Amino acid sequence: MPETEPKTGEDVPGLPARRLAATLIDEVLKARLALDETYERLSPAFGLDAADAALARAIAITAFRRLGTIQHAINARLERGSPRNSGPFEPILVAAAAQILFLDVPDHAAVDLAIRHLHEDARSSRYVSLGNALLRRLARERDAILSEAVDPFIDTPEWLAESWRATYGEATAAAIAASHRDEPPLDISVKDDASGWAEKLDGLLLPTGSIRLRERQGITGLPGFDEGTWWVQDAAAALPVRLLAPKAGERIVDLCAAPGGKTAQIAALGANVTAVDRSGPRLRRLRANLERLGLSAEIVAKDATTWQAEPFDAVLLDAPCSATGTIRRHPDVAWTKTTEDRDKLAALQARLLEAAARLVRPGGRLVYCTCSLEPQEGEEQIEIFLAEHPDFARAPITPEEIGGLSEAIDRNGDLRTLPHQLKHETPRLSGWTGFYASRLIRL
Numbered sequence: 001m002p003e004t005e006p007k008t009g010e011d012v013p014g015l016p017a018r019r020l021a022a023t024l025i026d027e028v029l030k031a032r033l034a035l036d037e038t039y040e041r042l043s044p045a046f047g048l049d050a051a052d053a054a055l056a057r058a059i060a061i062t063a064f065r066r067l068g069t070i071q072h073a074i075n076a077r078l079e080r081g082s083p084r085n086s087g088p089f090e091p092i093l094v095a096a097a098a099q100i101l102f103l104d105v106p107d108h109a110a111v112d113l114a115i116r117h118l119h120e121d122a123r124s125s126r127y128v129s130l131g132n133a134l135l136r137r138l139a140r141e142r143d144a145i146l147s148e149a150v151d152p153f154i155d156t157p158e159w160l161a162e163s164w165r166a167t168y169g170e171a172t173a174a175a176i177a178a179s180h181r182d183e184p185p186l187d188i189s190v191k192d193d194a195s196g197w198a199e200k201l202d203g204l205l206l207p208t209g210s211i212r213l214r215e216r217q218g219i220t221g222l223p224g225f226d227e228g229t230w231w232v233q234d235a236a237a238a239l240p241v242r243l244l245a246p247k248a249g250e251r252i253v254d255l256c257a258a259p260g261g262k263t264a265q266i267a268a269l270g271a272n273v274t275a276v277d278r279s280g281p282r283l284r285r286l287r288a289n290l291e292r293l294g295l296s297a298e299i300v301a302k303d304a305t306t307w308q309a310e311p312f313d314a315v316l317l318d319a320p321c322s323a324t325g326t327i328r329r330h331p332d333v334a335w336t337k338t339t340e341d342r343d344k345l346a347a348l349q350a351r352l353l354e355a356a357a358r359l360v361r362p363g364g365r366l367v368y369c370t371c372s373l374e375p376q377e378g379e380e381q382i383e384i385f386l387a388e389h390p391d392f393a394r395a396p397i398t399p400e401e402i403g404g405l406s407e408a409i410d411r412n413g414d415l416r417t418l419p420h421q422l423k424h425e426t427p428r429l430s431g432w433t434g435f436y437a438s439r440l441i442r443l
């Protein structure tokens, strides 16, 4: 690797992708916003081609997946800490470290582009020598850094590690944290003939009926996409509707419906589904998704805490949550969500649950679910709800309903999937999202 520092900030191939990657890392951490939304908002202004945009996203997502390891490696080698008033110095270094430590990018390219990038801002350009020396050290010491990073909690913020230890015990918490280091699998739900489609797509037919694609690939070119035969949906996310068990002709409401993965499942089973969501843009995505799939739903843009309607045969409440069960798919969640977010969302979930209960006819079903690992957004919600609503009772889930996977059912008969379950010998084909679901009947 050259010892000399490239000085110019002029555009060279690969530099625009690094600019976007560092900007994404910076914005997501500062504003505590989701990476996907930040990417959608910022990337058009960078004018990248598809390959560079994908590279920028891969750098940012890798940085969030291994942020603890990266920050530890950087901080341990900055004797006087990160320089103050150094502008984009830190995000540029984090993006470069993600490439050096975890991505298939030649060290010299990662370092050279980071140095050029540091030169572009007057504040970071003062620290080019420091950045250059540090990144070259990371490259030289890569093996030691990776072999030291064996503690599975190193890439998990402390509040989450504590929450999982308290809820699931040390060994399970460690298994959850370790599973977040691998890229997630890509699962799809099909309207019907899951085994036929698993064969056509060369996927794994999971015991719950979802199909897991063996390769990460562009999905729009795959057989059945244009025909609207299937949609992308994590295997665990497909379970709440299985538990709701919609029947053809039933009136069912999906209260937090967008972008529509679960609405599609309900509609595909022939029920008359009403999809409620308060977000207009997200409902536009739901409409487009249903159109591609040739499915229909009544779409209602309303706040579900106050929306009223005639009671339904069944109600699905897939409530907004901290989404800590999706960290493997969205590693930024770990670094953007706080206990305050969790508690605010738990309060909203309780109000949504009250509203959902009013919409269930006597004898009807209510499935409450969240993609959170935090008990405040799952088990504790239902415990409080049942204590206050003697007219509702739990209808426990049986292993047969979820492909015999009894480890995903808790002692109350609720669904509790954890990210390290559903093991496969290939890490990328293992695991699923952490989901909680409880099925209640109105007496």
Ligand SMILES: C[S@@+](CC[C@H](N)C(=O)[O-])C[C@H]1O[C@@H](n2cnc3c(N)ncnc32)[C@H](O)[C@@H]1O
Binding pocket: 255, 256, 257, 258, 259, 260, 261, 262, 263, 276, 277, 278, 279, 282, 302, 303, 304, 305, 318, 319, 320, 321
């Ligand atoms: C977990 S996501 C739903 C995912 C969806 N069920 C699916 O499977 O594709 C939660 C949704 O709740 C919506 N939401 C949040 N608060 C709401 C409220 N008070 N009323 C209605 N929808 C709300 C959000 O806009 C978001 O689309």
